[in-house]
Amino acid sequence: MTTGAAAALGHAVTAQAARLRVAGLTVRFHLPGATVHAVTEAAFEVEQGRCLALIGESGCGKSVMAHTLLGLLPGNATVTGSAWLEQPGRPPLDLIAAPERVLAREVRGRRIGLIPQSPAAHLTPVRTARAQLTEALRELGGRYTADELAERAGLRPHELDRYPHQLSGGMAQRVANAIALAGDPWLVIADEPTTGLDRPLVDATMAELRRLCDDGHAVLLITHDLRAAEQVADDVAVMYAGRIVEIAPAADFFRAPRHPYAAGLLDALPTRAFTPIPGQPPELTRLAGGCAFRPRCARADDACAVRPQITPDTPVACHHPLERHA
């Protein structure tokens, strides 16, 4: 193929708006004598200018989803499905099929930034926050200075001169947030970015994520904190036992969730009914057939022995969803 033809082909398949398009994403961990069904047939899109919040109880597969997109899974994992990163002017890239070399050189930190869960564990103990942020900037060649990034993350310049053990949990979180943005990545994946932060800092962090979206970036926000999600998310995806069970615009979702599990999560909030969902999520090594939420669900009946599907036309995986009136 000539260069011109290749360029024309590249142009023809280039997207109009930047987006991440995930389809059929499935992750298994192989343990001696058991298989963990960590993520099953996940499908969603995040477009530029938008924030998708991924919510669900501990262990439902949220962090595994984040690590899968960045090629950060351990050797005992197998992944199927696709995750297309589409940005105008670049050929689309399937993050699942891409070789590690490409993920390391082009994707991690540059096209996708990760704000990791438990950031303190990701900082080097013997170097100051400034040294680590400066190194990230040198490596990734971003357009902000260390002080600018620190300020955007809500840190004062002198706080950058501390060593990790001199940082509170909240400060370590903000240092991790600043490092994740060093390479000016298009997509930011924030895995519980507000753990250990008090309300004003949660609000500031959500405002920063919102500002990123408004600047044309996209954000995948993984969180337990539904109030934080409500502040910033445009769309919400609810995960249960490794599957996405509801996707909705955030305004509709917080007004009237449709999946009984999603309704249960909102009812558990202190600001709402403050009633926990009875029972526990199933173990991901021994999932029965049918709807995984069935044993905990007040609406379940015999129909739920057949697993309900989520599709673009019915964005709730439930045989008996709650009604949403206009």
Ligand SMILES: Nc1ncnc2c1ncn2[C@@H]1O[C@H](COP(=O)(O)OP(=O)(O)OP(=O)(O)O)[C@@H](O)[C@H]1O
């Ligand atoms: N390397 C691994 N080997 C085996 N199982 C794993 C591995 N990593 C994660 N898992 C399992 O995959 C499932 C999903 O884990 P994940 O960390 O994605 O949950 P999460 O939704 O992020 O939870 P939390 O809210 O507690 O962070 C869990 O059952 C977990 O034990």
Ligand code: NI
């Ligand atoms: Ni997690």
